[in-house]
Amino acid sequence: MKPDDSRRVFEGKQVSVEVERWGKREREIVRHPGAVVIVAVDAEGRVTLVRQLREPARKQLLELPAGTREPDEEPLATARRELEEEAGLAGGDWRLAATFYSTPGFCDELVRLYFAEGVEETERALQEDEEIDLLRVPLNELEAVIPEIEDAKTLAGLLLYLRER
Amino acid sequence: MKPDDSRRVFEGKQVSVEVERWGKREREIVRHPGAVVIVAVDAEGRVTLVRQLREPARKQLLELPAGTREPDEEPLATARRELEEEAGLAGGDWRLAATFYSTPGFCDELVRLYFAEGVEETERALQEDEEIDLLRVPLNELEAVIPEIEDAKTLAGLLLYLRER
Numbered sequence: 001m002k003p004d005d006s007r008r009v010f011e012g013k014q015v016s017v018e019v020e021r022w023g024k025r026e027r028e029i030v031r032h033p034g035a036v037v038i039v040a041v042d043a044e045g046r047v048t049l050v051r052q053l054r055e056p057a058r059k060q061l062l063e064l065p066a067g068t069r070e071p072d073e074e075p076l077a078t079a080r081r082e083l084e085e086e087a088g089l090a091g092g093d094w095r096l097a098a099t100f101y102s103t104p105g106f107c108d109e110l111v112r113l114y115f116a117e118g119v120e121e122t123e124r125a126l127q128e129d130e131e132i133d134l135l136r137v138p139l140n141e142l143e144a145v146i147p148e149i150e151d152a153k154t155l156a157g158l159l160l161y162l163r164e165r
Numbered sequence: 166m167k168p169d170d171s172r173r174v175f176e177g178k179q180v181s182v183e184v185e186r187w188g189k190r191e192r193e194i195v196r197h198p199g200a201v202v203i204v205a206v207d208a209e210g211r212v213t214l215v216r217q218l219r220e221p222a223r224k225q226l227l228e229l230p231a232g233t234r235e236p237d238e239e240p241l242a243t244a245r246r247e248l249e250e251e252a253g254l255a256g257g258d259w260r261l262a263a264t265f266y267s268t269p270g271f272c273d274e275l276v277r278l279y280f281a282e283g284v285e286e287t288e289r290a291l292q293e294d295e296e297i298d299l300l301r302v303p304l305n306e307l308e309a310v311i312p313e314i315e316d317a318k319t320l321a322g323l324l325l326y327l328r329e330r
Binding site: 001002003009010012013014015017019020022024025026027028029030032035053054055056057058059061063066068098099100101102103104105106107108109110111129146147149150151152153155156159160162163 | 166167168174175177178179180182184185187189190191192193194195197200218219220221222223224226228231233263264265266267268269270271272273274275276294311312314315316317318320321324325327328
């Protein structure tokens with residue numbers, strides 16, 4: 001399934017935009033390299049959440065650790081790298097729990113959700129421009145955090161994890 | 166909370182892109198008018214899902230009825246209009262169940278999730294370029310549909326609804 005025609009109208013460092021023609025329809029499509037998001041649970045049964053400024057929202061949001069895919073990097077490698085850098089967690093048993101589009105009406109960002117159980121603390125390695133607070137939430141307090149979540153992938157990730165337990 | 170500087174680098178019909186400077190950081194931000202998504206349950210206890218081609222995904226996806234906000238339209242009015250146009254459903258008791266960003270790392274799209282219970286069938290009014298199949302799923306079969314869902318707002322919406330019951 002392909003468009004009849006496609007032209008790039010914006011080329012950025014983080015995203016680009018293409019206008020595609022599908023029959024009589026024209027669609028503006030934001031191209032994104034894809035992302036990973038992780039429900040990481042440590043041996044004490046705590047899930048790590050991160051709080052950081054999200055410029056598009058003009059405020060700090062509470063989210064699962066996540067990151068953007070790098071070219072030629074396997075999604076699982078991205079997920080392990082991001083979890084270590086952002087949250088200072090490594091090891092554990094990993095599995096791909098779901099794959100979904102963040103907003104498929106106009107953007108091709110595909111998100112891979114991982115569950116990582118039994119992760120252990122290691123050294124964080126935040127990038128120079130990152131300021132991220134960590135929250136370790138015991139599983140039995142997770143339900144109480146849900147109303148505070150304003151990020152789709154975090155809602156999906158936490159609710160899918162809670163549902164499996 | 167505001168950027169130090171902002172310039173529009175792409176102006177489209179559906180989205181636009183701005184480059185913002187926040188201190189030393191530059192961020193490409195996709196501007197979107199916002200969206201609504203609806204868990205609509207009829208008197209027989211069936212939830213309506215829609216299946217349609219999503220060009221960015223290059224395939225059909227199964228989703229909750231949803232739509233983009235129009236300028237100067239109240240979100241609840243958008244939601245009622247979209248549910249009638251897309252799914253041929255009207256009436257019922259409505260409430261705002263959650264508000265979340267679809268992908269807050271690079272996009273300001275804010276999604277309002279509504280629960281509408283007791284909706285009734287009416288005439289559909291699809292736009293000329295819309296081809297949408299309807300699925301009415303009994304509540305007790307909803308869990309079985311979850312693994313097929315590849316859309317973040319639909320996962321969040323269905324799981325939040327199931328959790329409340």
